[in-house]
Each structure stands twice: as C-alpha cells, then as structure tokens.
Amino acid sequence: MNYAQAGCSALEAAMRSDASVVVLGEDVGRGGIFGQYHGLQQAFGEQRVIDTPISESTILGAAVGMALAGLRPVVEMRVVDFALCAIDELVNQAAKARYMFGGQGRVGMVARLPNGLWSGSAAQHSQSLEAWFAHIPGLVVVAPATPQDNHGLLRAALACGDPVVYLEHKELWGLQGEVEPAQLARLGEAEIARPGRDVTVVTWSRTRHTALQAAALAEKQGVSLEVIDLRTIWPWDRDAVLASAARTGRVLITHEAVQVAGFGAEIAATLAEETDARVRRLGAPRVPVGYSQPLEDESRITPQGIAAACVELRHARPAHR
Amino acid sequence: MNDERALALYRTMARIRAFEDAAEQASKGGVAAFGASLSQAEVRGPLHLSTGQEAVPAGVCAHLGITDLLTSTHRGHGHTIAKGAAPDRMMCELFGRASGYNGGKGGSMHIADFSVGMLGANGVVAAGIPIAVGAAHALRARGGSNVVACFFGDGAINRGPFLEGLNWAAVHALPILFVCEDNRWAATTASESNTAGAGALARAQAIGVPGAQVDGNDVFAVWDAAGNLLAEIRQGGGPRLLHAITYRVKGHVSVDAAAYRDAAQHEREIERDPLVLAAQRIAKPDQLEAIGREARGEVAAALAAAHAAPWPEPRAAYTDVQDTGAGRWRG
Ligand SMILES: Cc1ncc(C[n+]2csc(CCOP(=O)(O)OP(=O)(O)O)c2C)c(N)n1
Numbered sequence: 001m002n003y004a005q006a007g008c009s010a011l012e013a014a015m016r017s018d019a020s021v022v023v024l025g026e027d028v029g030r031g032g033i034f035g036q037y038h039g040l041q042q043a044f045g046e047q048r049v050i051d052t053p054i055s056e057s058t059i060l061g062a063a064v065g066m067a068l069a070g071l072r073p074v075v076e077m078r079v080v081d082f083a084l085c086a087i088d089e090l091v092n093q094a095a096k097a098r099y100m101f102g103g104q105g106r107v108g109m110v111a112r113l114p115n116g117l118w119s120g121s122a123a124q125h126s127q128s129l130e131a132w133f134a135h136i137p138g139l140v141v142v143a144p145a146t147p148q149d150n151h152g153l154l155r156a157a158l159a160c161g162d163p164v165v166y167l168e169h170k171e172l173w174g175l176q177g178e179v180e181p182a183q184l185a186r187l188g189e190a191e192i193a194r195p196g197r198d199v200t201v202v203t204w205s206r207t208r209h210t211a212l213q214a215a216a217l218a219e220k221q222g223v224s225l226e227v228i229d230l231r232t233i234w235p236w237d238r239d240a241v242l243a244s245a246a247r248t249g250r251v252l253i254t255h256e257a258v259q260v261a262g263f264g265a266e267i268a269a270t271l272a273e274e275t276d277a278r279v280r281r282l283g284a285p286r287v288p289v290g291y292s293q294p295l296e297d298e299s300r301i302t303p304q305g306i307a308a309a310c311v312e313l314r315h316a317r318p319a320h321r
Numbered sequence: 322m323n324d325e326r327a328l329a330l331y332r333t334m335a336r337i338r339a340f341e342d343a344a345e346q347a348s349k350g351g352v353a354a355f356g357a358s359l360s361q362a363e364v365r366g367p368l369h370l371s372t373g374q375e376a377v378p379a380g381v382c383a384h385l386g387i388t389d390l391l392t393s394t395h396r397g398h399g400h401t402i403a404k405g406a407a408p409d410r411m412m413c414e415l416f417g418r419a420s421g422y423n424g425g426k427g428g429s430m431h432i433a434d435f436s437v438g439m440l441g442a443n444g445v446v447a448a449g450i451p452i453a454v455g456a457a458h459a460l461r462a463r464g465g466s467n468v469v470a471c472f473f474g475d476g477a478i479n480r481g482p483f484l485e486g487l488n489w490a491a492v493h494a495l496p497i498l499f500v501c502e503d504n505r506w507a508a509t510t511a512s513e514s515n516t517a518g519a520g521a522l523a524r525a526q527a528i529g530v531p532g533a534q535v536d537g538n539d540v541f542a543v544w545d546a547a548g549n550l551l552a553e554i555r556q557g558g559g560p561r562l563l564h565a566i567t568y569r570v571k572g573h574v575s576v577d578a579a580a581y582r583d584a585a586q587h588e589r590e591i592e593r594d595p596l597v598l599a600a601q602r603i604a605k606p607d608q609l610e611a612i613g614r615e616a617r618g619e620v621a622a623a624l625a626a627a628h629a630a631p632w633p634e635p636r637a638a639y640t641d642v643q644d645t646g647a648g649r650w651r652g
Pocket residue numbers: 026054056078082085369394395396444445446447473474475476477478504505506507508512569
C-alpha cells in the first residue's frame with residue numbers, strides 16, 4: 001500500500017466508525033489530486049465528502065464551525081503553502097477557541113497541509129512550515145514519514161479531539177510500505193528508525209528516509225548513526241531524544257525546513273539545557289526554493305550532507321562542563 | 322475590423338498556441354500528481370497550459386502598451402506573450418536556465434517580464450487581484466491614462482480577494498480591467514458546481530463595477546468588448562470587468578488527462594478552437610498558413626535557445642533574497 005492509500009484507508013475506517021467525520025476541500029470528490037481521497041465520495045456521499053470552492057479561509061473557518069457544533073472535520077488544503085490563505089482561521093480561531101471560551105467548545109479537526117519541497121514547483125509550493133504551527137499553543141503538529149505512520153497517525157489525529165495540523169509530505173504519496181491497520185500510533189511518540197552508537201540523528205517526514213540513506217554512507221566511514229523519526233512535532237518525544245543523546249553524546253537535527261528558527265532550534269535548545277551532548281543542525285538555507293534544478297538543489301537535504309555533518313560531529317571533541 | 326488588425330490578432334494567438342504545444346511536449350513526466358509519476362523532463366513541475374484560451378489575452382492585450390501593467394495567474398503564458406514578452410526567454414525560464422526571465426528562479430508559474438509591464442504569473446489563486454489594485458494606485462499616482470489588466474480564472478472569484486479587490490477598485494475608481502477567463506473548470510471540479518449565481522460579471526455589477534460578457538473564443542468579440550471597456554477606464558471611469566467565456570482544452574496541468582470530463586461534451590467544445598474560428602472569418606489561407614509557420618519557427622528557435630542556454634550557478638540561489646540580513650544563510 002502506498003502512503004496516499006494508507007491515509008485514505010485510515011480515513012475510510014474512521015468515517016465508517018464515526019458518522020461525525022466529514023471531509024471538506026477542493027477536488028476531494030474526485031479523490032484529491034494525489035489520490036488520497038480516492039473513492040470516499042462514492043462511499044460516503046457528497047454531504048460527508050464535500051467538494052468546496054477555492055475558498056481556503058472558508059474551508060478552514062467552516063471546519064471550526066463544524067467542530068464547535070459537533071462534527072469532526074478533516075480539512076484538505078492541498079499544500080501547506082495555500083493554508084496561508086486560511087491562517088487566521090487556523091491560528092486565531094481553531095487553535096484558540098477552546099481556551100478563549102473557557103473550555104466550552106472544542107475544535108476536534110484534522111487539517112491536512114502537505115508540507116515540504118515539491119520538485120520543480122518553486123517558491124510558493126515548496127515550503128516546510130512545521131515550526132510555525134509548533135509555535136502556536138493549542139495545535140498538535142504531526143508529520144508522518146511512512147505509509148504505516150500515515151495510517152496510524154491519521155487515526156490517532158482524528159481520535160484526539162484537538163485541532164491537528166497534519167503534514168503529509170508533498171512527495172511521499174507514492175511511497176510503498178506494509179500497513180498493519182490494527183497497529184495504533186500514539187501522538188508524541190518517536191520511533192527509532194535505526195539504532196546506532198555514535199551519533200543520534202533527529203528528524204521527521206521525508207528526511208527520515210534521507211537520514212537512513214546517510215546512515216549507510218556514514219557506516220562506511222566507521223560512524224554509526226541512530227535515526228530517530230519524531231513523527232509528531234508537537235508534542236515531540238523529548239524522552240526518546242534525551243535518552244538517545246545520553247547514549248551517543250552527539251546529536252544532529254535535520255529537517256527540510258529553513259534552518260533559521262526551524263523546529264530543530266527548539267530541540268537543540270532543549271539538548272543544551274538538559275544534556276552535555278554536542279549538537280548540530282542541518283536545515284535548508286534561508287532562501288526561497290528556486291525552480292531550476294541547481295537552485296532547488298541548494299535547498300535540498302541530501303544523504304551526503306547528513307553523513308558529512310555526522311562524521312564531522314563524531315570527531316568533534318566532546319563537550320565538557 | 323481591418324485585415325491587418327485581424328491578422329495581428331490571429332498572429333498573437335498562433336504564437337501562444339505554438340508556445341503551449343512546445344511547452345506541453347517538453348513537460349511530459351515533469352511532475353508527480355494526477356496519477357502521473359516523475360521522470361526526466363525539460364520543463365519540471367506543474368505546467369498549466371492556456372491552449373484554447375488564446376483569444377482572451379490576444380484580444381485584451383492588443384489594446385495595451387508596455388506602460389500598461391498586467392497581473393496574471395498560474396496559467397500565464399498567453400498573457401505574457403500577448404503583453405510582449407519574448408518566447409525564447411520564456412522558454413529558457415521554463416527550462417530553468419540562467420537566461421530565462423527570472424534567471425531560473427520562478428519557472429512557468431512565476432514567469433514575469435517587468436520590461437513590458439508583465440508583473441508576474443502567480444502560484445496562488447486570486448493573489449494577483451490585490452496586487453493589481455495596488456499597481457493601479459501606483460499608475461494613478463504617476464499620472465496619465467495607463468491601466469492595469471488583471472487576469473484570473475473563474476475559480477478565483479470564490480476567494481475573498483475577488484470581492485475585496487473589486488470593492489476597493491470601485492471605491493477608489495481605479496484604472497483596472499478585471500478579466501475573468503472563465504474556462505469553466507477549476508482543477509478537477511466543474512466551476513458551475515461550486516459557484517452560486519450568475520458568475521463573475523453579476524458579482525461585479527452588484528458592487529458597482531460595470532462590464533461585459535463575451536464569447537472568449539471569438540477573438541474579434543473579445544477585442545471589441547475589451548476596447549470599449551478600456552476606453553471607459555482610460556477616460557477615468559473606474560474599474561470594469563470583462564467576463565470571457567472560454568474552455569480549458571487541456572487538463573489542469575499538462576500531465577492531467579482530465580478523464581473526469583464528459584467525452585462527448587469535450588469533443589463539442591474543442592471544435593470551437595479560437596484559431597479555427599478566427600481563420601474562418603479572415604479567409605486569407607495563404608497568409609494564415611504563413612503566420613502559423615512563422616509562429617512554429619519562432620518557438621523552434623526558442624526551444625533551441627533554451628536547450629543551449631546555461632544553467633544558473635548554484636550561488637544564484639542566494640541572490641535577490643533580501644539586502645538586509647543577507648549572507649547568514651543558516652544562522
Ligand atoms: C489559494 C489557492 N488554492 C488552491 C490552489 C490550487 N489550484 C491551482 S489552480 C486551481 C484552479 C484554479 O481555477 P481557475 O481560477 O478557474 O483557473 P484555471 O486553472 O481554470 O485557469 C487550484 C485549485 C492554488 N494555487 N491557490
């Protein structure tokens with residue numbers, strides 16, 4: 001099953017077991033442009049899989065209203081970049097309603113905002129904005145990297161009752177993998193994608209796979225990488241990261257988002273406060289993503305780049321108080 | 322209409338058509354979406370073709386000079402050519418080369434040629450509308466009778482910026498021609514299924530922006546209607562809206578086979594090819610044939626230029642970001 005189908009089957013299962021789950025967004029009736037809603041309108045009808053006009057602010061705003069009035073909406077934003085047309089509804093309304101109203105009303109919704117660099121699509125379709133949402137009290141932020149996680153985490157996101165920013169990766173839709181539907185995922189629980197001894201690599205979304213490739217390269221240079229896939233950005237699994245850092249003493253955080261003020265900075269700060277580990281970050285340079293391949297490549301995180309950073313980190317002198 | 326003018330309109334359409342056909346060919350396998358997978362292509366990423374919609378930019382832009390301004394959409398090649406941009410530099414941009422209009426930074430969805438008043442295509446639906454409003458303020462501050470032509474699709478009228486932009490333009494009596502290119506589709510969704518009321522013109526009229534509705538596949542009708550509206554705007558009459566009804570011949574992007582459309586209806590629609598309709602009325606087969614040949618020759622040269630053009634240097638990724646605070650790329 002591929003990543004898109006895994007999300008689709010999770011949603012289908014949720015819609016079968018809970019009549020309050022509805023979907024709204026552009027082109028969802030046709031199955032979504034990546035096939036992640038394939039067959040759902042045929043199965044559940046136009047009242048539960050709602051094709052919307054190109055009206056991002058009303059798609060998200062209406063979902064807030066639906067949630068406050070008892071439905072459980074799944075919102076499709078096509079790519080995270082277009083969700084910027086609905087940022088008031090997400091940040092000022094969805095994230096804050098429960099708190100501002102003193103606990104009356106909850107906004108249980110899953111807003112799907114495919115994130116990351118989308119080849120050849122240039123600056124307005126290639127952003128990675130997870131840190132923006134992690135910064136907003138009230139929001140849960142999820143970033144699945146595998147078909148199994150896209151299944152398990154989507155179900156968990158739907159069940160949690162909070163507003164969830166669900167960041168699929170724009171280029172993982174075709175990724176194949178085993179999916180065990182009964183296997184549940186817990187929000188806030190990282191996965192050790194590869195155990196290792198020398199350097200901990202903390203990452204999420206597509207760079208999980210990049211980091212695993214980097215681990216093979218680093219191994220040839222005698223450096224063993226432990227790859228941790230956070231899976232959930234908020235809440236993030238501090239315990240898993242701190243435990244791994246205690247074992248290796250060296251941590252690289254890598255993500256596709258711009259390095260400056262990326263979520264890696266939060267993790268690095270926590271490591272600085274809590275451990276003696278040597279810490280490095282590897283994110284994209286603070287430039288918009290260019291269209292042309294050589295320009296786009298400057299923003300791309302590569303296995304070679306991660307491996308080189310880890311080898312360098314392995315040989316950095318240990319920190320001491 | 323005199324023959325020369327008719328031939329000029331036909332020529333603009335033929336040049337756009339030739340460009341779109343070549344770009345389409347070069348984009349096969351360039352994007353993973355709509356069930357297509359990624360392979361190697363000269364033109365990467367989503368490519369939105371205006372094939373079959375050529376009469377709208379041709380008829381409107383024939384009334385514009387380079388000191389008039391234009392804002393465009395994701396489907397902007399036709400606007401760019403009709404406003405006076407050079408197909409070779411456009412093709413270089415689509416190929417991601419350093420000699421493209423944007424130096425390879427933008428590609429099809431962001432193509433721009435400020436030297437002819439083309440302020441850019443846009444990756445965000447309806448985002449050009451407020452920008453056109455601001456550009457019109459700037460033109461008015463400069464004095465004179467220049468205008469902004471603001472192109473957008475039928476899908477865009479369901480976003481807030483359409484209402485906000487038209488209201489603003491009317492309140493300030495700004496020199497803008499809003500052009501709704503109604504190709505009746507918004508990605509995979511038929512626009513009528515998601516658009517209440519009678520559409521763009523009715524909405525404009527409701528907030529005091531007059532306009533006209535026109536057969537957008539009839540370049541002469543577009544030319545006439547746009548000419549009348551632009552004359553009113555240039556005389557200080559405030560904004561106008563042209564609702565041009567046309568048809569999206571290709572899929573939403575070049576890799577989209579658009580199998581969601583009714584095949585019989587599609588066949589009927591594509592018979593109303595704007596080039597064929599114009600040719601029937603011009604009745605100078607030799608000259609039309611020559612224009613077609615020239616247009617294809619121009620695009621063949623553009624393709625050759627794009628193939629030969631240099632790639633941007635990687636360090637170009639770091640230019641034109643900003644002046645203040647530049648250089649500290651990773652903190
Ligand atoms: C704000 C926003 N929402 C969604 C999209 C994705 N999208 C790109 S083009 C398009 C359809 C636009 O339809 P229309 O305005 O009629 O223009 P057309 O494509 O038919 O030329 C959509 C939904 C986008 N680019 N921007």
